[in-house]
Amino acid sequence: MTTSALELHDVHHVYPPDVQALRGIDLTVNRGEFLAIIGKNGSGKTTLAKHFNGLLKPTNAAGRVLVRGAQGARSETRKLRLHQLAGTIGYVFQNPDRQIFHDTCAEELAFGLNNMRTPANEQEQRIARTLSLVGLAGCEETNPVQMSRGQRQRLAIASTLVMEPEVAVIDEPTTGQDPDEGRIILEFLAQYNAAGRTVVIISHDMALVAEYASRVVAMRHGHVLADGTPREVFGRTDVLEQTNIRPPQAAVLAARLGLTNVLTVPEAVSAMAASRNASADEERPCMS
Numbered sequence: 001m002t003t004s005a006l007e008l009h010d011v012h013h014v015y016p017p018d019v020q021a022l023r024g025i026d027l028t029v030n031r032g033e034f035l036a037i038i039g040k041n042g043s044g045k046t047t048l049a050k051h052f053n054g055l056l057k058p059t060n061a062a063g064r065v066l067v068r069g070a071q072g073a074r075s076e077t078r079k080l081r082l083h084q085l086a087g088t089i090g091y092v093f094q095n096p097d098r099q100i101f102h103d104t105c106a107e108e109l110a111f112g113l114n115n116m117r118t119p120a121n122e123q124e125q126r127i128a129r130t131l132s133l134v135g136l137a138g139c140e141e142t143n144p145v146q147m148s149r150g151q152r153q154r155l156a157i158a159s160t161l162v163m164e165p166e167v168a169v170i171d172e173p174t175t176g177q178d179p180d181e182g183r184i185i186l187e188f189l190a191q192y193n194a195a196g197r198t199v200v201i202i203s204h205d206m207a208l209v210a211e212y213a214s215r216v217v218a219m220r221h222g223h224v225l226a227d228g229t230p231r232e233v234f235g236r237t238d239v240l241e242q243t244n245i246r247p248p249q250a251a252v253l254a255a256r257l258g259l260t261n262v263l264t265v266p267e268a269v270s271a272m273a274a275s276r277n278a279s280a281d282e283e284r285p286c287m288s
């Protein structure tokens with residue numbers, strides 16, 4: 001049975017004086033999903049994600065955002081304070097430097113744990129484990145200003161994952177990263193997800209979305225335009241046209257070669273190999 005982690009009912013958000021960023025969102029995020037939110041710049045992705053952890057509240061009276069805590073009870077974000085939600089829904093900002101403000105990586109990660117009153121002996125283990133998960137093992141005493149942007153991005157994500165939230169929301173985790181770094185980030189988010197937690201990313205990288213997400217929500221002008229598996233959403237030409245989204249290059253190339261149902265590079269490789277084998281097996285006329 002699927003259990004909801006988050007439920008949004010009729011959520012509107014208007015920034016003063018009159019920017020309608022969300023125009024009636026109904027969305028349920030299920031526990032254990034790896035959800036990718038996609039859409040053009042300004043379509044409302046960040047505004048939507050900031051409602052998940054109560055950073056923003058619906059501006060209409062009827063709008064409601066319900067969060068299910070570890071004990072299973074649902075609470076409305078409007079009735080909770082931010083720190084009460086921090087252990088349940090973690091949010092990583094679009095720009096990692098907005099949330100890094102300590103002199104060492106260990107202090108950066110300890111900040112959230114201190115707020116959650118995690119005992120000191122447990123903190124050390126959790127910090128080491130999380131730094132290792134994000135490929136920063138042994139960087140406890142490193143000053144974040146000496147690290148690359150990619151490393152700071154991973155540190156920002158680590159500072160959220162260290163609190164082991166039920167739902168981790170990461171706004172554009174791979175922007176500004178080279179492809180290898182982007183993949184490293186998606187790999188550790190996949191590991192976090194495999195441990196039974198819910199991961200939500202906002203991304204413009206369709207190849208990574210196709211490979212890692214179990215569900216895709218496409219936004220347009222503050223609405224949910226499409227919601228389904230990557231195969232369903234990337235298969236809808238109307239959605240791709242309206243959002244200016246180009247499907248993953250592997251899918252485009254495979255379609256040109258006449259191969260259907262291909263989204264990722266590994267799928268393209270298997271489909272090409274299968275098509276080669278099929279043509280090798282074709283009966284040929286005997287030569288006289």
Ligand SMILES: Nc1ncnc2c1ncn2[C@@H]1O[C@H](COP(=O)(O)OP(=O)(O)OP(=O)(O)O)[C@@H](O)[C@H]1O
Binds near residue numbers: 015021039040045046
């Ligand atoms: N603090 C704000 N004050 C006023 N308008 C805002 C504010 N933040 C966002 N907006 C507007 O709300 C709309 C949705 O913005 P949002 O940042 O949610 O989009 P997005 O899909 O995350 O875009 P991007 O891909 O560029 O990050 C846009 O028109 C944007 O200009």
Ligand SMILES: [Mg+2]
Binds near residue numbers: 046094
């Ligand atoms: Mg955004």
